[in-house]
Amino acid sequence: MKIGYACLTAGVPGTEMKGCIAKNANNENLQNIISINLDSLINILKYNVDNNIRLFRISSDLIPFGSSDINKLEWKKIFGQRLTDIGTYIKNNNLRVSMHPGQYTVLNSLNDEVVKKAEDDLKYHCDILDLMQLDNTNKIVLHIGGAYEDKEKALQRFTDNFSKLETRIKNRLIIENDDKIFNIKEVLELANQLGIPAVYDNLHNYANSYKKDISDLEWIKECSLTWKKCDGPQKIHYSQQDKCKKTGSHSKSILLNDFLSFYHNLKQYDIDIMLEVKDKNISAVKCINTASTDYNISVLEKEWARYKYSVLEKSHKHYLEIRNLIKDKSSYPAIKFYTLIEESLNMEGSANSYINAFEHVWGYFKQKADDKEKMKIQMLLENYKYSQSGKESDNIAKVKSFLMKLSKKYDETYLLNSYYFHI
Incomplete structure (x- = not known):
């Protein structure tokens, strides 16, 4: 069982991700920014290894405008070997990584242009993992998208557009329940139909549940049936509600007692837990250090x-x-x-x-x-x-x-x- 966090670190020098606005996205700037970001990524991964963090979500901002025509740089050619070297480090240190396109990557949109951009964005994320030469246990997480006042048609559009994706993308794609529209029951049904894994998010289920009386563990067990051997160990998302913000908002830090109660219910299963929390690695280290008894x-x-x-x-x-x-x-x-x-x-x-x-x-x-x-x-x-x-x-x-x-x-x-x- 691995425990990890997403994208950024706190209190670790040399791990910042850089970006730029569109008007400054010339080849020289982009090449410099990408080089810095790749340095930051390897520094993050080294920090993770030093702290026994074996699960990590790579930021989608690694390559600025990576899926857009704004980026004219031949970044795959220029940085291909560096990405391969990073992938070698990941494999040699038994790390598992993932990526998670943002809210504007909507595969079931009514707008064909939005769908095309979503396809391009999925290709970009897949390119990163492919250039790292990582196997298909390293996944791309996606939400289903919008309901557009008709969930059945929205789900069918996702199915239709999924069928048009390159096989390499399909082999990496996993779908997650969200906090407003598609609950875990609907995600499971679609995952089973498409033959891809479902990712259970406990806080999203709290905010947008199918039935309140079905426990986290029951949903996790049902989701486990969608994970095949080639997908690697089942992966879930764990977070806690920020009590001062609207329902579904991630907490600043993971409260230990609540996490350990959740963790001990899963201890007998081979499940990787991605923490979604504001303080990132700080909570990840805390959870790992308290879940283990092997340290000194x-x-x-x-x-x-x-x-x-x-x-x-x-x-x-x-x-x-x-x-x-x-x-x-x-x-x-x-x-x-x-x-x-x-x-x-x-x-x-x-x-x-x-x-x-x-x-x-x-x-x-x-x-x-x-x-x-x-x-x-x-x-x-x-x-x-x-x-x-x-x-x-x-x-x-x-x-x-x-x-x-x-x-x-x-x-x-x-x-x-x-x-x-x-x-």
């Missing part, structure tokens, strides 16, 4: 280095408790460790706790900063200390933004690899 304390020490200042700014009590927790080198208290972190991050944090964290982080630069930078941090700290009600969060952001700028300038890798600037 060094894994938590590595995580503590990333979390420590984020905890300190919220609760000095939790900071000390976690630090003491991991002193026993023979133990692996992962669940307690992350539970304390979750508790602290959900706290408001006092003015004193924020200042304490600011001063700890500023300590990395005290001997390096010039006079102008020293004056700037003093001004920012004073502004925060005397913030009027409602201004605190703005001033916290300003202090942390400046500290991040200094981290980059002075190449403080310990801070740049931490979560302090990202959660």
Whole structure:
């Protein structure tokens, strides 16, 4: 069972994806951007391997305007070998990847031009995976599309247009239930008709269910019947509802207890779990580290280095408790460790706790900063200390933004690899 995340990383230098607007999409710019993006992708994959993350969704933005006539660059020819090399790294490290075209890739549209663009976009995604020389266990995820006031006709259009796709695309395509239109029952029926796998998304089912009394596990078992050996292990999407936003909105982070309850129900099955969550790799590492019992304390020490200042700014009590927790080198208290972190991050944090964290982080630069930078941090700290009600969060952001700028300038890798600037 693999656990992974989608597209982007938080707190990992050298993993940013670049893009450009259409008017700047000349060959020179595109070649430079694609080169940067491929460097970022391999850095992401290396980070994933280092953290035992074996499942990853590659961003559709890897090649800007990859399926559009706007991109005139012969990118497949120029970057074909680099993509093959990345694919070799993926295979050598037992990684599984996927791609997920966006909301404008609508195969069942009433508009022929939209359908043509959807076909082109699916070809682009398939080209990426083919150039990497990855087998058909590395999938392309797609939603069915719109209902257009007649679901039966909409499903038939998807079927008709699917039949016209190249075989190589059909062999990679898997379909997912969405949060508004096509529920998991309808997706399963279509998947069985087309002979392709169905992807179960638990939050989409919560938002757009067929029957409320059918459990996640029951749907997952039914979806498993659509996965053949050549498709690889069954893959599902797992996310949690952001309680402050509309139904179907992904949470900022995965809450551990809820995830572990879900995970332990599936433990006996060979299922890959793609987390869809705002903090991306941060939650993925947490879930992997708590789902496993094979690690030693060094894994938590590595995580503590990333979390420590984020905890300190919220609760000095939790900071000390976690630090003491991991002193026993023979133990692996992962669940307690992350539970304390979750508790602290959900706290408001006092003015004193924020200042304490600011001063700890500023300590990395005290001997390096010039006079102008020293004056700037003093001004920012004073502004925060005397913030009027409602201004605190703005001033916290300003202090942390400046500290991040200094981290980059002075190449403080310990801070740049931490979560302090990202959660």
